[in-house]
Amino acid sequence: MLLRSLTAQTPSRIPLLRPFSTGSGWRTCKNFLSDSPARRPRLYPVGTARHCSSDSDMATKHLDDSHERIFENNRKWVEAMKAEDPEFFVKLGSGQSPEYLYIGCSDSRVPANQIMGLGPGEVFTTRNIANLVPNTDLSVMSVINYAVRHLKVKHIVVCGHYGCGGVKSAMISADLGLLNPWLRNIRDVYRLHEDELDSIPEPQRYDRLVELNVIEQCRNVIKTAAVQQSYEKEGFPVVHGWVFDLNDGLLKDLKVDFEKMLKGIKKLYNLSAAPPTAEEPSASEPLAKRQREE
Numbered sequence: 001m002l003l004r005s006l007t008a009q010t011p012s013r014i015p016l017l018r019p020f021s022t023g024s025g026w027r028t029c030k031n032f033l034s035d036s037p038a039r040r041p042r043l044y045p046v047g048t049a050r051h052c053s054s055d056s057d058m059a060t061k062h063l064d065d066s067h068e069r070i071f072e073n074n075r076k077w078v079e080a081m082k083a084e085d086p087e088f089f090v091k092l093g094s095g096q097s098p099e100y101l102y103i104g105c106s107d108s109r110v111p112a113n114q115i116m117g118l119g120p121g122e123v124f125t126t127r128n129i130a131n132l133v134p135n136t137d138l139s140v141m142s143v144i145n146y147a148v149r150h151l152k153v154k155h156i157v158v159c160g161h162y163g164c165g166g167v168k169s170a171m172i173s174a175d176l177g178l179l180n181p182w183l184r185n186i187r188d189v190y191r192l193h194e195d196e197l198d199s200i201p202e203p204q205r206y207d208r209l210v211e212l213n214v215i216e217q218c219r220n221v222i223k224t225a226a227v228q229q230s231y232e233k234e235g236f237p238v239v240h241g242w243v244f245d246l247n248d249g250l251l252k253d254l255k256v257d258f259e260k261m262l263k264g265i266k267k268l269y270n271l272s273a274a275p276p277t278a279e280e281p282s283a284s285e286p287l288a289k290r291q292r293e294e
């Protein structure tokens with residue numbers, strides 16, 4: 001069940017890779033070839049008997065070919081960008097000032113720049129399984145801090161997607177090993193909205209958990225000192241919650257009421273005040289004084 005939900009994002013690739021691990025021989029080779037007719041001559045030169053001598057050879061050939069293809073694609077992309085704008089890479093190398101921070105899912109079907117229609121340099125990005133913002137995750141916390149305090153982003157977007165394998169896995173009652181602590185963040189979202197979710201039939205319940213997870217992660221973003229202090233001083237960033245629909249490619253704005261959410265959060269999580277200065281008494285002062293005297 002877990003494997004099914006986690007691999008659900010790559011249905012077209014599973015048959016492509018399966019021949020290498022199942023040892024199903026020549027017949028499978030033909031099936032594999034039929035999946036990629038455009039690359040057939042290069043992968044399997046006419047007149048050679050080597051092409052199906054073993055699954056291992058075929059796997060190696062496929063890995064070499066797919067890796068090489070990326071560099072071919074890269075060279076073509078460079079040429080295309082230069083043709084469009086000869087100064088493109090000069091500008092790219094001169095620095096970044098993106099207006100957006102995008103926090104999304106690692107799912108390969110949800111590429112941030114493409115779905116937002118933005119080019120290189122226009123969106124600062126971090127992605128993880130199920131677009132989570134746990135306050136103990138140094139990676140996402142560092143990204144938010146850098147994006148807000150140094151890049152001065154104007155918008156922070158948490159973007160989930162329907163059909164999320166991470167969210168689906170969190171709905172399964174099972175010990176999932178290393179994934180347990182990560183997915184618990186989503187199970188906590190379910191617990192917070194248990195009454196609403198339990199009243200919704202499947203598959204709508206799954207979709208609603210995706211949305212509620214996005215909203216809770218927006219709340220986690222707003223709990224950070226960087227966001228609260230920047231908004232109080234500069235009037236930005238504003239936090240948004242979106243969901244991407246894999247079936248039609250459209251983004252849905254969950255219309256998170258940022259001002260209202262910020263106000264509610266500050267009741268318990270207000271970090272907008274600057275830290276105490278050296279002149280002001282602080283909790284650590286008595287200890288520091290004691291240490292000097294010792």
Ligand SMILES: [Zn+2]
Nearest residue numbers: 105107164165
């Ligand atoms: Zn996902």
